[in-house]
Amino acid sequence: xxxxxxxxxxxxxxxxxxxxxxxxxxASALFLVLLEWATLTRNTNEVIVYFLPVAGLLMGWILHxxxxxxxxxxxxxxxTIWQGGPQIPLRLAPMVMLGTVWTHLFGxxxxxxxxxxxxxxxxxxxxxxxxxIPEKYRQxxxxxxxxxxxxxxxxxxxxxxxxxxxxxxxxRLRYRAFAPCLAAAIVGDWTCHAWGVGHAAYPVLGDLxxxxxxxxxxxxxxxxxxxxxxxxxxxxxxxxxxxxxxxxHPALRMFIGGVLVVFLWKVVGTSQYLGLGVPTIxxxxxxxxxxxQVFALKLIFTAITLGAGFLGGEVTPLFFIGAALGSxxxxxxxxxxxxxxxxxxxxxxxxxxxxxxxLSVMAAELLGIHVLPHVMLVCFVAYxxxxxxxxxxxxxxxxxxx
Amino acid sequence: xxxxxxxxxxxxxxxxxxxxxxxxxxASALFLVLLEWATLTRNTNEVIVYFLPVAGLLMGWILHxxxxxxxxxxxxxxxTIWQGGPQIPLRLAPMVMLGTVWTHLFGxxxxxxxxxxxxxxxxxxxxxxxxxIPEKYRQxxxxxxxxxxxxxxxxxxxxxxxxxxxxxxxxRLRYRAFAPCLAAAIVGDWTCHAWGVGHAAYPVLGDLxxxxxxxxxxxxxxxxxxxxxxxxxxxxxxxxxxxxxxxxHPALRMFIGGVLVVFLWKVVGTSQYLGLGVPTIxxxxxxxxxxxQVFALKLIFTAITLGAGFLGGEVTPLFFIGAALGSxxxxxxxxxxxxxxxxxxxxxxxxxxxxxxxLSVMAAELLGIHVLPHVMLVCFVAYxxxxxxxxxxxxxxxxxxx
Numbered sequence: 001x002x003x004x005x006x007x008x009x010x011x012x013x014x015x016x017x018x019x020x021x022x023x024x025x026x027a028s029a030l031f032l033v034l035l036e037w038a039t040l041t042r043n044t045n046e047v048i049v050y051f052l053p054v055a056g057l058l059m060g061w062i063l064h065x066x067x068x069x070x071x072x073x074x075x076x077x078x079x080t081i082w083q084g085g086p087q088i089p090l091r092l093a094p095m096v097m098l099g100t101v102w103t104h105l106f107g108x109x110x111x112x113x114x115x116x117x118x119x120x121x122x123x124x125x126x127x128x129x130x131x132x133i134p135e136k137y138r139q140x141x142x143x144x145x146x147x148x149x150x151x152x153x154x155x156x157x158x159x160x161x162x163x164x165x166x167x168x169x170x171x172r173l174r175y176r177a178f179a180p181c182l183a184a185a186i187v188g189d190w191t192c193h194a195w196g197v198g199h200a201a202y203p204v205l206g207d208l209x210x211x212x213x214x215x216x217x218x219x220x221x222x223x224x225x226x227x228x229x230x231x232x233x234x235x236x237x238x239x240x241x242x243x244x245x246x247x248x249h250p251a252l253r254m255f256i257g258g259v260l261v262v263f264l265w266k267v268v269g270t271s272q273y274l275g276l277g278v279p280t281i282x283x284x285x286x287x288x289x290x291x292x293q294v295f296a297l298k299l300i301f302t303a304i305t306l307g308a309g310f311l312g313g314e315v316t317p318l319f320f321i322g323a324a325l326g327s328x329x330x331x332x333x334x335x336x337x338x339x340x341x342x343x344x345x346x347x348x349x350x351x352x353x354x355x356x357x358x359l360s361v362m363a364a365e366l367l368g369i370h371v372l373p374h375v376m377l378v379c380f381v382a383y384x385x386x387x388x389x390x391x392x393x394x395x396x397x398x399x400x401x402x
Numbered sequence: 403x404x405x406x407x408x409x410x411x412x413x414x415x416x417x418x419x420x421x422x423x424x425x426x427x428x429a430s431a432l433f434l435v436l437l438e439w440a441t442l443t444r445n446t447n448e449v450i451v452y453f454l455p456v457a458g459l460l461m462g463w464i465l466h467x468x469x470x471x472x473x474x475x476x477x478x479x480x481x482t483i484w485q486g487g488p489q490i491p492l493r494l495a496p497m498v499m500l501g502t503v504w505t506h507l508f509g510x511x512x513x514x515x516x517x518x519x520x521x522x523x524x525x526x527x528x529x530x531x532x533x534x535i536p537e538k539y540r541q542x543x544x545x546x547x548x549x550x551x552x553x554x555x556x557x558x559x560x561x562x563x564x565x566x567x568x569x570x571x572x573x574r575l576r577y578r579a580f581a582p583c584l585a586a587a588i589v590g591d592w593t594c595h596a597w598g599v600g601h602a603a604y605p606v607l608g609d610l611x612x613x614x615x616x617x618x619x620x621x622x623x624x625x626x627x628x629x630x631x632x633x634x635x636x637x638x639x640x641x642x643x644x645x646x647x648x649x650x651h652p653a654l655r656m657f658i659g660g661v662l663v664v665f666l667w668k669v670v671g672t673s674q675y676l677g678l679g680v681p682t683i684x685x686x687x688x689x690x691x692x693x694x695q696v697f698a699l700k701l702i703f704t705a706i707t708l709g710a711g712f713l714g715g716e717v718t719p720l721f722f723i724g725a726a727l728g729s730x731x732x733x734x735x736x737x738x739x740x741x742x743x744x745x746x747x748x749x750x751x752x753x754x755x756x757x758x759x760x761l762s763v764m765a766a767e768l769l770g771i772h773v774l775p776h777v778m779l780v781c782f783v784a785y786x787x788x789x790x791x792x793x794x795x796x797x798x799x800x801x802x803x804x
Contacts, residue, residue, distance in 0.1 A: 002789075003787070003789070006786065006787070006789065007787070010783065010786050010787070014621075014783075157612075157775050158762075158774050158775055158778055161778070178758075178782055179782065179786070182778060182779060182782055186612055186617065186775050186779060187614075187617075189612075189775075190611070190612060190613055190614070193611070194613075209592070209595070210559075210588055210591075210592060211592055211596075212589075212592070215588065215589075219416075356580075360560075361763075361774075364766065364771050364774075365771060365774065368770075368771055369766050369767060369770055369771040372560050372763075372766075372767065373559050373560055373588050373591075376560055376563070376584060377584060377588060380580055380581065380584055381412065381416075384408065384412050384581070385405070385408070385409070385412070387404075387405070387408065
């Protein structure tokens with residue numbers, strides 16, 4: 001292909017990617033504002049958490065009635081990229097956004113990225129159909145929506161871009177989607193900031209030499225992260241499978257999940273495991289004395305919330321689990337606590353979503369460049385040890401881990 | 403594959419990758435020390451530059467006699483990864499190292515990464531044959547050698563790792579080589595530092611919002627970078643082709659190349675275009691008034707040096723060209739000068755080697771994380787606009803740029 005048509009194609013990708021970034025970044029901004037409101041409202045009126053079972057019942061009924069696509073969530077996005085199919089419904093975007101805010105308002109333990117990814121994908125598919133863009137560009141456009149959503153909701157554009165290229169197929173990076181993912185992620189991040197919406201600031205890590213003894217420690221660390229990841233994935237599947245067998249109606253399942261979360265909440269006697277849990281993540285960078293039960297409890301809270309069918313994502317709870325576990329391990333292994341927390345933060349989600357490259361870059365975008373070799377080593381080893389498991393059951397295996 | 407065999411395979415890859423990193427990092431350390439010596443010797447005795455033609459004649463004769471593999475250089479590495487073939491000769495490592503030091507001692511304008519990549523690859527292939535490792539692991543091991551060499555010679559391990567996975571095939575990333583490349587790059591970098599050998603320190607860039615007007619500026623910037631890249635590749639090819647047609651013996655070609663470099667050196671009346679040119683690269687971060695001829699002259703010096711057959715690499719001269727051009731463009735376009743120089747630094751080599759991801763990460767490792775979205779945008783657009791050109795003629799096209 002000679003220069004002029006190449007410029008045209010590049011221009012097309014950058015323009016359409018930017019447009020998708022503009023929309024998905026705006027959606028992320030609105031979503032973050034609502035989430036902030038929900039978190040604040042819950043924190044100042046904790047009695048609201050008692051209504052989680054009822055909130056679940058109501059949401060479950062609505063989802064069952066109108067939201068089959070919402071229930072399939074990120075798996076629907078992966079399936080559509082992979083095998084085509086009907087348009088990802090545009091109503092998915094508002095439904096999953098409001099559903100996630102609903103989860104957080106009543107204290108479910110969930111994240112954000114699933115929501116941002118699904119909003120981005122449904123917006124991108126909407127753009128494709130609205131502008132009558134040929135079907136052959138569809139996969140790349142949906143990837144761009146994912147990149148725009150992920151990049152803007154965390155303020156990490158390049159991690160978003162790589163996530164959009166990496167998460168669909170295990171062990172493969174879609175270079176074909178490079179241009180639209182890049183444009184969507186950068187414009188998405190800028191758009192979110194242009195709306196005046198910022199992100200949690202993490203500490204910037206200082207330089208730390210990666211010498212052989214530390215490499216050995218990181219291997220042990222990575223094995224522990226893989227174990228936590230497997231524990232999370234298996235527990236969530238177990239809860240989903242058993243609840244699904246025992247309880248017919250999804251609304252009832254969410255009611256039971258809500259009851260369990262409220263029960264646990266009262267038993268542990270702290271609210272730190274509800275919602276996103278950003279304050280605990282930040283404190284993991286400071287105190288190695290966080291307690292070994294902290295990561296385990298967050299794991300259980302999140303597995304119940306998501307296993308029961310509440311909407312949301314996995315990133316922030318898995319950040320919590322990884323950072324809390326990493327913080328504790330840093331004391332045991334003799335690693336600087338901010339490094340233990342920072343590397344752990346990225347490793348569990350990297351392994352759970354099979355996106356070691358995206359999450360390593362994300363850690364660097366959040367914590368500074370010095371973390372990069374450390375986090376790459378741990379993310380990759382944890383990703384291998386986790387095997388062919390994934391929080392996205394629809395994810396394809398492009399390369400067998402061996 | 404279940405857990406125990408997976409751990410065994412992972413352990414094998416990490417161990418063998420670390421071993422390759424140890425060797426290639428040591429080779430890089432020795433190489434950097436010799437290079438420092440050569441640069442210092444030349445700077446303090448500039449009369450030595452007059453001997454460049456004779457030095458070329460001698461080197462050309464030796465290469466013609468004993469060094470066919472050295473002449474094929476990085477292309478031999480790419481071909482071997484791609485299609486197998488006989489062992490990459492172990493003597494390639496010392497020959498290319500000494501040959502490159504020779505080039506720099508007498509003032510040829512060349513770089514280092516070709517040398518480091520070829521040393522790493524020949525060491526890795528040597529390890530494969532020495533330890534009788536099955537042939538089926540060969541591609542990944544050679545990639546690891548490349549990663550170890552590249553990562554250690556620049557002190558950018560993760561860029562080295564990604565380069566080892568990215569440079570063989572245009573538009574594809576070899577996930578299969580992830581583990582050995584990661585281990586080789588990290589251990590290689592550590593080894594080089596453990597020998598007490600450091601790297602040039604670049605300025606750390608502050609935060610800069612990537613807003614739409616700046617995005618537009620970067621597109622223009624990227625087009626200029628692509629133009630410089632195409633100019634460099636085409637001029638080098640032209641010199642190589644014409645010299646090859648007119649002058650039969652390679653030693654005589656290098657003699658003529660040497661005469662041309664000396665002639666140019668006297669005409670321009672400065673020594674800043676000889677050798678690596680690190681001081682000028684660093685000054686590009688400070689003064690936008692570097693002059694538009696600076697990048698062009700370095701381009702010509704380097705194209706003559708490498709086109710005539712002198713040994714060395716392309717990275718540092720292309721860093722020079724990109725940083726100098728970027729510095730000038732920063733004044734024209736209204737971009738902070740350190741951003742113009744820093745992004746330009748990575749963009750020309752990214753486009754010339756078809757490794758936009760590796761070079762973006764390299765820029766982040768050298769200049770701090772804030773440069774990442776900017777450099778990713780420019781590297782990728784320049785990479786697309788450069789078309790199916792490459793400084794490595796053996797590089798395969800895995801994905802047509804369109």
